[in-house]
Amino acid sequence: YSSTDVTRAHLDRIEQVEPAINSFITVTPDAALAAAGEVDRKRAAGEELHPFAGVPVTHKDLVVTAGIATTAGSKMLADWVPPYDATVYRRTKAAGLPLLGKTNLDEFAMGSTTEHSAFGNTANPWDTTKVPGGSSGGAAASVAAYEAPFSVGTDTGGSVRQPAAFTGTVGVKPTYGSVSRYGVIAMASSLDQVGPVARSVGDAAALHSILAGHDPFDSTSLSGDVPDFMAAAREGSLSGVRLGVIKQLVGDAPTGGVAEVFRAALDVAAAGGAEIVEVDCPSLSFALDAYYLIMPSEVSSNLARYDGMRFGLRVEPDEGPVTAETVMAATRAAGFGAEAKRRIILGTYALSAGYYDAYYGSAQKVRTLVQRDFARAFESADVLVSPTAPTTAFGFGAEREADPMTLYLGDIATIPANLAGIPGMSLPAGLSDGMPVGFQLLAPAHEDARLYRIGAGLE
Ligand code: GLN
Numbered sequence: 001y002s003s004t005d006v007t008r009a010h011l012d013r014i015e016q017v018e019p020a021i022n023s024f025i026t027v028t029p030d031a032a033l034a035a036a037g038e039v040d041r042k043r044a045a046g047e048e049l050h051p052f053a054g055v056p057v058t059h060k061d062l063v064v065t066a067g068i069a070t071t072a073g074s075k076m077l078a079d080w081v082p083p084y085d086a087t088v089y090r091r092t093k094a095a096g097l098p099l100l101g102k103t104n105l106d107e108f109a110m111g112s113t114t115e116h117s118a119f120g121n122t123a124n125p126w127d128t129t130k131v132p133g134g135s136s137g138g139a140a141a142s143v144a145a146y147e148a149p150f151s152v153g154t155d156t157g158g159s160v161r162q163p164a165a166f167t168g169t170v171g172v173k174p175t176y177g178s179v180s181r182y183g184v185i186a187m188a189s190s191l192d193q194v195g196p197v198a199r200s201v202g203d204a205a206a207l208h209s210i211l212a213g214h215d216p217f218d219s220t221s222l223s224g225d226v227p228d229f230m231a232a233a234r235e236g237s238l239s240g241v242r243l244g245v246i247k248q249l250v251g252d253a254p255t256g257g258v259a260e261v262f263r264a265a266l267d268v269a270a271a272g273g274a275e276i277v278e279v280d281c282p283s284l285s286f287a288l289d290a291y292y293l294i295m296p297s298e299v300s301s302n303l304a305r306y307d308g309m310r311f312g313l314r315v316e317p318d319e320g321p322v323t324a325e326t327v328m329a330a331t332r333a334a335g336f337g338a339e340a341k342r343r344i345i346l347g348t349y350a351l352s353a354g355y356y357d358a359y360y361g362s363a364q365k366v367r368t369l370v371q372r373d374f375a376r377a378f379e380s381a382d383v384l385v386s387p388t389a390p391t392t393a394f395g396f397g398a399e400r401e402a403d404p405m406t407l408y409l410g411d412i413a414t415i416p417a418n419l420a421g422i423p424g425m426s427l428p429a430g431l432s433d434g435m436p437v438g439f440q441l442l443a444p445a446h447e448d449a450r451l452y453r454i455g456a457g458l459e
Pocket residue numbers: 109110111112134135154155156157158159160187295411
């Protein structure tokens with residue numbers, strides 16, 4: 001098949017299923033076909049191309065794309081067309097991956113259901129009455145619904161892994177700093193990472209290898225060679241591998257169905273040659289609290305730039321004088337949704353004079369404890385495992401809106417990796433009541449390739 005054929009087939013599929021799924025905020029058919037035609041022409045001319053050149057991709061609408069609207073799922077940026085490209089988008093373009101479009105997300109990546117988008121809900125392709133997870137819900141749904149072969153998402157506290165779990169796809173959060181965040185709209189900078197969603201471990205490895213690598217435009221970007229993720233995925237092995245079951249994440253937390261599927265997956269792994277050990281990470285009982293202090297603190301600071309003056313939405317007050325302050329207040333009141341406001345207020349409070357040490361400072365100490373617990377656990381296990389989320393995908397629900405805590409609690413298994421900066425993968429483990437269950441693997445920092453080798457062994 002030519003890239004034009006493949007790209008057109010995906011565009012047809014998008015047209016067919018989007019009314020029911022709504023994975024996309026923007027579809028870019030003309031640009032996609034132009035890029036595909038370019039790859040076909042180069043291939044015909046015998047030019048050397050990336051092995052995945054011509055395979056189309058989607059980017060979460062948090063990734064800045066020159067000339068193509070980038071909304072972050074927010075009214076604040078509804079009409080913003082960026083003047084530059086994020087490094088990860090530049091990299092997929094350079095590899096010859098045509099862009100099918102930009103996928104839906106919770107506003108500024110804050111949420112676990114994609115219901116906090118200003119552009120409508122995304123449905124779970126397995127059951128359209130259920131959420132696809134979030135915040136990269138559009139990315140995961142586009143892959144699960146065969147609208148795209150793979151997709152670029154972001155993960156600050158689980159936003160790639162949890163939607164992957166909810167949609168039966170593979171999602172990876174790379175080691176902090178290993179994929180450039182330049183041009184990726186910031187949520188919580190010390191936690192944010194870009195990562196792939198795909199239908200197989202091998203496809204995730206392919207996209208990950210395109211995304212990763214040093215970027216002088218991102219001051220947190222790691223230097224050094226990118227390991228061969230695709231070779232690791234091809235190797236796929238379980239023999240002699242020690243899987244460390246994290247005690248704190250498999251107690252009573254996962255509901256019946258999820259725990260059962262998880263245990264069955266462990267049995268399959270053991271039959272395949274893996275050794276199952278139990279590891280203790282006591283500090284994980286504080287991880288959620290630490291995350292929900294550090295994250296909003298950084299959110300309140302990162303979102304301060306949406307002031308109605310520099311770019312994006314500008315709203316003037318209905319009455320009274322038009323000053324910097326009143327424009328800022330009117331713009332932010334109109335532009336941010338409820339969840340963004342909640343986190344800005346929480347973060348501003350936590351960072352305010354007199355509270356900084358008590359909140360942000362203490363949370364940073366918990367972060368160190370989580371890192372130490374993981375380091376100790378990795379002495380007796382090659383990867384740490386748990387269910388990715390305590391439940392499978394649930395229904396859309398305004399009732400949850402009244403109690404954001406219930407949603408926050410669902411992040412318990414994914415946020416520790418972000419706090420520690422280590423890589424994590426969610427892969428499909430089976431079904432519970434017809435809905436996919438995710439199996440999470442965590443590896444030490446810089447050992448992302450290990451996730452692919454063991455993940456492919458489990459697949
Ligand atoms: N669900 C988490 C939150 O709401 C994670 C978000 C993310 O990873 N972007 O903060």
